[in-house]
Amino acid sequence: MTLHDEKLKELEEKANAIRETIVEMLVEAGSGHTAGPLGMADIFTALYFHVLNHNPANPEWEERDRLILSNGHIVPVRYAAMAHAGYFPLEEVMTLRKFGSRLQGHPERERLPGLETTSGPLGSGLSQAAGYAYGARMDKKKFRVYCLMSDGEQDAGNTWEGALFAGKYKLENLTAVIDRNNIQIDGNTETIMPLEPLSDKYRAFGWHVLEINGNSIREFVDAVEEAKAIFEKPTLIVAYTIPGKGVKEIEGDYLWHGKPPSAEEGKKFLRELRTLGGKIQSEHE
């Protein structure tokens, strides 16, 4: 399932469209997180448009791969990817964070089919994904379980309890991804609470660990394929991403972790995204 060039180009364009949607929905919502969703747009695109075995028309399909989003605050990227994949109409993304919306500020399982779980409070996703994977293995199910985490939530004890558990029970049907963008709300992760050597820590807990450029769809797809070939161990993909990826002036700036663009900034960001960083002439002006 390695990507041929044409498919890769198609996915990269899709990722760009998803970034545009993220900026539009955050401007409309007036609150929410910007950097994480933009940084993870490539991985979400790869998941929803290439990796996951899923059915947008039947989100509860029993054999679907499970995608657990542990760091619920980046859910705008998930909503955007789901809308583009056909889970719900694209217009609905503009209801993000509004009263009565299915698109809650942090994801709630019972509100929108396809979310798998409720998250936001950090550190609890890996254990839930491990629970899914354990149950699936008991029943000899073939689907895979993916868990996306932030690096900030590696501060949380619950994360490491989950890592111990998955290592002990050799959950080979579980693939976790850490969005290694080095930022959290109060600053850089290595200032707040140093995590390195992060990969070695997971290896010591019994995991197979891969490090990739998380803004490369090709590298992510290859890593996921490798994980499928690893037995007797869960796999962790440490995905180095650039927070705010796609909008030069905010890339890497931790101050963009937890705020949305203003209407004015949104216009500027969209101009940049729609010209693919100046590579093509904008047709939206």
Add this chain to the structure above:
Amino acid sequence: MIYHNSRLRADVFEKPEMVPTRDGFGKGLVEAAEKDERIVALCADLTESTRMHWFAEKFPERFIEIGVAEQNLATVAAGLANYGKIPFIASYATFSPGRNNEQIRTTIAINNVPVKIVGSHAGVSVGPDGATHQALEDIALMRVMPNMIVLSPCDAEEARKATIAAAAWNDPVYIRLAREKTPVMTTSETPFKIGKAEVFWESDDPQAALFATGPLLYNALAAAKELEEDGIGTIVLNSPTIKPLDEQAIVAAAKRTGAVVSVEEHQIAGGFGSAVAELLAQECPTPQEFIGVRDSFGQSGNPQELIAHYGMDVLHIREAVRKAISRKSA
């Protein structure tokens, strides 16, 4: 006298059999698991102490050891439930639902998945282990949680029934258990249904109603018997379900008697008595006395002396009934 429909054991006041409620849970879990293979059990390094070991011995492939990690206990179970299993998670109540309260809130209650949380060693009757291991806040923590059912069985037999009922219930459920051996009052014939309170004692001319939950029900019955001998009639209502409260039964008993006493081995603040008071304040304001722990932690000691020290013995219950009656307006 003992209410005929309660089908209590005949020897309840003579020489009752003494069994801890955690034993009833352990038996009930095996019974429920025999009928439903979706049931799995997870424990945080307290398997024998919570009586989950009977399940683990019988269904080793459905038992999951988590280690001393209560947050993981709750969240792995949430994942299992989300997948389609019916997980029971067991630990001491101070740790689960104490230490892992937020995980229960987000991944079990908001998610609304059928995880059954079993908190053993509730109350000061845990004894020598002291305050750190005596859960006095768990009812409050769990009854403020939307989607959560809260059960507090009065004896081992009721704990067995509560466990079987919880397994068949499609929502998250909390079951509160005790360490100490306590009298077995009920029989297999005694009615039990989630959401229902049952009259266990009814004097001819009741002047007060006792609402009790958990093993302290025995003290409430003993107090009722002594009060009746003194010419003071009461009703004793067993309330194994704290949430949802059996509003109809509680309001009816309050209206009939005009004075009530709540009995629980828990902080008075936020506990079962508070739930009763919230209800009666709206439906039928009634003088109420509270038996429970008054804003303090427990300590080491033997169970009987601790129950007496914290004002939950038969003597204190009798006094509370007299006081409640004396507060009725003329």
